[in-house]
Amino acid sequence: MVQYTRARLDASFAALSDATRRGVLEQLGRSDASITDLAEKFHMTLTGMKKHVGVLEQSGLVTTEKLGRVRTCKLGPRRLEEETAWLERYRQLWDARFDELDKVVEELKRKERVDGRKKRE
Amino acid sequence: MKNRTTVERKSEREVVVTRTFNGPARIVFEAWTKPELFKQWWVPKSMGMFLRSCEMDVRVGGRYRLVFGHDASNTDEFFGRYIEVTPHSRLVWTNDEGGDGGPVTTVTFEEKGGKTLLVLHELYPSKEALDAAGTGAAEIMSETFEQLDELLVNLGASVGPS
Numbered sequence: 001m002v003q004y005t006r007a008r009l010d011a012s013f014a015a016l017s018d019a020t021r022r023g024v025l026e027q028l029g030r031s032d033a034s035i036t037d038l039a040e041k042f043h044m045t046l047t048g049m050k051k052h053v054g055v056l057e058q059s060g061l062v063t064t065e066k067l068g069r070v071r072t073c074k075l076g077p078r079r080l081e082e083e084t085a086w087l088e089r090y091r092q093l094w095d096a097r098f099d100e101l102d103k104v105v106e107e108l109k110r111k112e113r114v115d116g117r118k119k120r121e
Numbered sequence: 122m123k124n125r126t127t128v129e130r131k132s133e134r135e136v137v138v139t140r141t142f143n144g145p146a147r148i149v150f151e152a153w154t155k156p157e158l159f160k161q162w163w164v165p166k167s168m169g170m171f172l173r174s175c176e177m178d179v180r181v182g183g184r185y186r187l188v189f190g191h192d193a194s195n196t197d198e199f200f201g202r203y204i205e206v207t208p209h210s211r212l213v214w215t216n217d218e219g220g221d222g223g224p225v226t227t228v229t230f231e232e233k234g235g236k237t238l239l240v241l242h243e244l245y246p247s248k249e250a251l252d253a254a255g256t257g258a259a260e261i262m263s264e265t266f267e268q269l270d271e272l273l274v275n276l277g278a279s280v281g282p283s
Contacts, residue, residue, distance in 0.1 A: 086252075087128050090136065094241075095126040098140045100162035102123070104152045105144040112148070 146232035
């Protein structure tokens with residue numbers, strides 16, 4: 001697949017390779033939560049949870065927003081499946097078109113060769 | 122061997138499609154600018170759509186109009202204007218069927234060693250517009266897959282376990 005998606009996929013898979021981070025995603029799927037909430041729920045230090053959330057944020061799976069002294073986490077606007085599915089469907093549409101265009105190009109090349117021969121004759 | 126089609130979402134409002142064709146730019150350009158050729162590939166059979174008419178006045182300010190549909194009472198139209206026409210290297214057109222604020226499509230043709238690298242760039246007025254366009258394409262493709270599923274089911278039924 002395309003470069004852009006590959007980089008994003010790498011980041012996403014790295015983010016998903018950890019059980020706590022998968023748990024955090026599940027939790028955020030149910031409701032938004034602050035880093036403090038998450039740290040408590042997963043029996044972790046605030047610093048430890050901040051690191052996990054940082055990784056998830058970099059992959060685009062989670063976004064955070066600071067309101068006053070509380071940083072709230074929620075699922076990112078771009079979910080993994082949606083992103084890749086969108087691009088792949090778009091690619092399939094163009095790929096199908098371009099397969100047909102290949103045929104037209106071949107046909108035009110063939111005609112040129114025939115015409116070229118006729119001119120020389 | 123078949124060349125690869127790649128799609129890249131460059132930004133929230135832009136998507137870029139690339140593909141190499143095994144022919145010179147003048148031939149690929151011709152296939153994009155002559156309606157009788159354009160009609161042969163723009164609507165692949167797998168899309169399950171029927172192109173009723175295709176008018177293209179390929180010059181700066183010239184208009185194009187594509188009409189889809191199986192019967193005259195139920196049609197879909199796509200139309201716009203060519204903004205830039207540089208033979209064998211560049212085409213730019215607007216997509217006006219959705220009113221103002223449709224995307225602008227730029228196609229460049231770059232020839233190298235008898236092959237042509239084609240880059241199609243679509244710039245949408247907003248992220249939402251691009252997301253919606255992706256959904257449209259997705260709907261077309263899922264229709265196609267439904268047809269394919271149906272075909273496979275029928276084939277499976279006719280062959281059946283012996």
